[in-house]
Structure formats: structure tokens, C-alpha cells
Amino acid sequence: MKAVTSMFAQTAARADFLRRGVLSAAAAALLAGAAPHATAQPEAEAEELYDPVAIHLYWRQDPTTTMLIDWQTLEDQERDTVVQYRPTGTEEWSTQTGDTHPFPYSERTIHRVELTGLEPGTKYDFRFGEDSMDYKFRTMPEDATRPIRIAFGGDTRHSQEMMERTNYQAMLYDPDFVAWGGDLAYADGREDRVDRWYEWYDAIKNTLITPEGRVIPALVGIGNHEVRQFFYFNHADYEETDEFRAQIAPYFFGLFDWPGQPGYDVLDFGDYMSIIMLDTDHANAVGGTQTEWLEEVLAERQDVPHVFPVYHVTAYPSHRAYDHQVNVRIREHWVPLFEQYGIEVAFENHDHTYKRTHPIRGGEVDPSGVVYIGDGAWGVGTRQVHDPEETWYLKRAESVRHFILGTIHDTHRHFLMVDEEGNVIDEYPETPQPRWNGAEAGED
Numbered sequence: 001m002k003a004v005t006s007m008f009a010q011t012a013a014r015a016d017f018l019r020r021g022v023l024s025a026a027a028a029a030l031l032a033g034a035a036p037h038a039t040a041q042p043e044a045e046a047e048e049l050y051d052p053v054a055i056h057l058y059w060r061q062d063p064t065t066t067m068l069i070d071w072q073t074l075e076d077q078e079r080d081t082v083v084q085y086r087p088t089g090t091e092e093w094s095t096q097t098g099d100t101h102p103f104p105y106s107e108r109t110i111h112r113v114e115l116t117g118l119e120p121g122t123k124y125d126f127r128f129g130e131d132s133m134d135y136k137f138r139t140m141p142e143d144a145t146r147p148i149r150i151a152f153g154g155d156t157r158h159s160q161e162m163m164e165r166t167n168y169q170a171m172l173y174d175p176d177f178v179a180w181g182g183d184l185a186y187a188d189g190r191e192d193r194v195d196r197w198y199e200w201y202d203a204i205k206n207t208l209i210t211p212e213g214r215v216i217p218a219l220v221g222i223g224n225h226e227v228r229q230f231f232y233f234n235h236a237d238y239e240e241t242d243e244f245r246a247q248i249a250p251y252f253f254g255l256f257d258w259p260g261q262p263g264y265d266v267l268d269f270g271d272y273m274s275i276i277m278l279d280t281d282h283a284n285a286v287g288g289t290q291t292e293w294l295e296e297v298l299a300e301r302q303d304v305p306h307v308f309p310v311y312h313v314t315a316y317p318s319h320r321a322y323d324h325q326v327n328v329r330i331r332e333h334w335v336p337l338f339e340q341y342g343i344e345v346a347f348e349n350h351d352h353t354y355k356r357t358h359p360i361r362g363g364e365v366d367p368s369g370v371v372y373i374g375d376g377a378w379g380v381g382t383r384q385v386h387d388p389e390e391t392w393y394l395k396r397a398e399s400v401r402h403f404i405l406g407t408i409h410d411t412h413r414h415f416l417m418v419d420e421e422g423n424v425i426d427e428y429p430e431t432p433q434p435r436w437n438g439a440e441a442g443e444d
Contacts, residue, residue: 050079050132053108054201055209057217060258063140063177064120064270067217068112068257069098071128072201075107083113085126088136093127104254105191112257120270121146123214136214140176144272144305144408149173152404152415154181154223154312154349155376160199162401163379165420167207170403171216172422178208178216179275181349182223182282182312183376189228189250197251203379221277222263223312223349223376226252231281231326245283252283264290266297273306273408278334280313280350286329294334298341305411307343309334314348318355318375318397319383335360338370345415345428347404349376352383354417356396356428365392371428373415377401396426 052071059068073079081100084093098113111128118124121141127134141148151170157163170178185200187193208216224230227249232238235248242261246253249263259265263283267275276297284290301307314320315330338346339361348355353375361369372393377400385397402425405416417426 050128052111052128054198055135055205055215056201057137057215058177058219058256058258059217059267060114060260061116062268062270063217064142065116065118065139067115067118067124067137067139069115069126069137070110070112070255070257072103072108072110079111079128081111081113082129083115083126084129084132085115085124087119088123088125101254103197104250105194106197110255134213135209136212137217138176138214140269142270144410147407147409148273149175150406150408151175151178152181152308152310152347152373152406153178153376153378153402154221154347154374155183155352155380156180156378157185157196157200157203158380160203162381162420163200163203164207166378166401166403167203169418169420169422170405171207171210173405173416173418174210175216175405178218179221179277179308179310179347180218180378181221181277181310181347181374181376182280183225183349183380184220184223185251186225186380187251188225188230189248189252194251197255219258219267219275219277219310220252220256221259221310221312222249222252222279222282224282227282232283232285233281240284240289249283262290264293266301268301268304271304274301274304274308276307276309278309278311280311280330281326282312286326287333291333291337295337295341298337298343302341306408306413307341308406309338309343309346311346311348312376313350314372314375315346316348316355316357316360316372316393317351318353318385318394319351331363335370343370345371345373345413348372348374351375352377352380353385354396354398354400354402354419354425355385355394356417356426357393358395360393373404373417373428378403398425400425 053074054072056070059066069083081098083096086093096113096115101110103110118139120139123138125134125136185196187196259277263279264277313326315335317327355375357372358365359367359369359371382399385399388394388397401420402417407414415428419425
């Protein structure tokens, strides 16, 4: 049963979220029907201004003071790799140059510029030269004294339409950024599926840009559909090298600079949050080098209030078999580290459902354990779920496309699960409901 089922209830819930600081006032234009991507350029002028075929913002260093800007040009477009930028409301533009990279199996070119030395919690304008349309981005704040919103999910595109539906709902909550845990365009590293990446980038440009032109950064991880033959162990000649990883996952390592090689990394947001993007046996083994690295990362961040592992294959599946070899390896190698170093929430994907587990420690339900939330149904066809009544670790499970809105504020955190139609389907921890007092309402 969905928690919110009627248009009236959805509207009331959103009004309540707005009062509580969950739904941003910036969503008003979207709720009123404005297109997410509508910059402030005059219509006549906008037709003459340069506008890249694709834009993707993310980070490889501290998101409070940097921004990584990727954009793409077609074969017949010659452009300098330059970004002009300024704090919104100021007049003078600064200029930063970058470099170019080939788009695998495509005539497109990727341009990449990293801006550094930015002010935390500040909105910037940027453009790709004087003849370009203006866009905006926002650096992350230096601390979590204001609510920070992240849209978590994975398995993003069986079709562009499905992806854009969930993108649109996520945008109503004005997220600071998106974190997708693998299975992005479903191209499988194949040359004949490059058009799926074009659709993926089109969906970002169509629906992850606010009406005022602010581009929402998107972090990405690797999944089986980024890799030829899905898992590294399906390649008899596999070698743990950058060259081999790029060979079996040409788009992932060709398109994205973070996490980059070897395919997993950690991104620190000041000293208040860390996103750990992991590789579940796709271009790297779960065990060995990656697990050793993970333990070091977790040990070094025990004083960080919010540490979120994000990865593709599940430790606790909601659709697939519990005893699959990859699921078993995650439980053997990573879950004990999550428990040892105080992880409270981990994000999983891959099963094309929604799930939330009970808190788990030592292979049992335990109030002090880790809650695993997922399961990768952002923009894909859904699958049948295991019955939570008959599956010891599942608290909730549902066959529904969705995203997970994570909100952190100081040391507090809250997760709201929203489907592609805007229905709230779950939350964790659950918000206590006020007790009904008939006398206060004038009843005897």
C-alpha cells in the first residue's frame, strides 16, 4: 500500500515537506508546470547562442570549493575548451581552460574543465564563451548547518522516458546533487549501443537543470551494464590494470573522471560527509585490493558524521537469490567493515525494485546494525520482490520505480522514498505522527 495515493494527499504532503525544510521553495516553478531546463535567456537571443549537446557536472575534489564541468561537441563544432564563470550577481567573468577527451565509439568530443578555489555554499554563473548560453551551479556548503539533499538511486535508463520521469520527481525536491550506483545507460560497453549514452545525456539536460538554469551535479558508480560480459571474472584473461579495466568498460572510464581508475573512490564534502563509490566485481574484485582500500577509508573517517557507501550489486537482495556469489562476497568482505566502523546506511541497487532492510549486524536483525536501502529502480522496468513477511532481513519491498531523497542536517539524517508519480512510498526513520486529540478539535 502506497503511503500517499491521492493528488490531494500528495499536495498536502508536499506542503508539509516544504514547512519542514524537505521540499525546497525552488520547486514552486516546477510544481506550477515550468520545464526543468529553462534558462533566463531571451527567446530570440537564445536561438543564436551556443548550447552544448550534453552537459554533466560532478566533482573529483572537495565539492565545497571545486566543480568539474564536462560538456560535449559534435564533429562539425569547433570549440575552445574554456569555461567563463562568476559568482551570481557579479559582473566580471573569470576564465579557466581545460582539456578534451574522445567519446568512445563516437564522433563527439568531451571537453572538461575543473574550477577550483571557489567559495563554499555559493551560486555561480558559467558559460562556454561569450557566445554561449548561461548556466548555473552551486558549490556545497562548508558545513551541514543547512539541510543538504541528495537524490540516491541506480539503474537509471531502460528508456529515456522512464529516466526523465524519475528525474522530474527528484527535481521537485531541489537536490544538491544526485548519486547513482551503477547501470547507467545499459550499453554494456558495446560500440553498437552508443546511442543509449546519447539518450542518457539527453535526459540529464532535459530534466536535471532547474528553471533558472542550475545544473544538478551527478555522481556515478559502475554496474554490470557498464562492463562487457558484466563481471571481471567472466574474462579469462583479466588483469588488474588500468588498461584492462578501460578495455572491458570503455564508456565508464572514457566518459567520467570520477571515480575514474581503478573504478572506486571516496569523495569528501568538507568534514561532514563522505560518499564512498564501490565496484561490486565489475572491473575490480570485491575482495583483495578494494577491500583493503575500503578498510583504510572507513578507518580514516570515523569522525565524519555522514559516511555513505554506494554500490551496485546487493548484499541483501530484494529480487535475486541470496546465495549468488557476488552477494556472498559483499557480505563476507564489506559488511563486517560497515559494522565495525559504524556505517548506519548503505545504498544498494541492481534488483530493479525498492527495498529497505531491518538494521542488520552479525547476520541478524539488530537495532545497532546497518540499514541497506535500494534496490536500483530509477528508470528501468521493475521486478517481483521477495515477500518481506518471509524474508528475515527485509523491512519493506515493493516493485516500483523511485528515488531516495537523503537529507542531512548537522548530525541528523532522514530518507524519503518517492516513486515516479510523486507518491511517498516510505521513509526512514519514520516521522512520528501527532496524536489525535478530539478535545482540541472541539469534540466531546
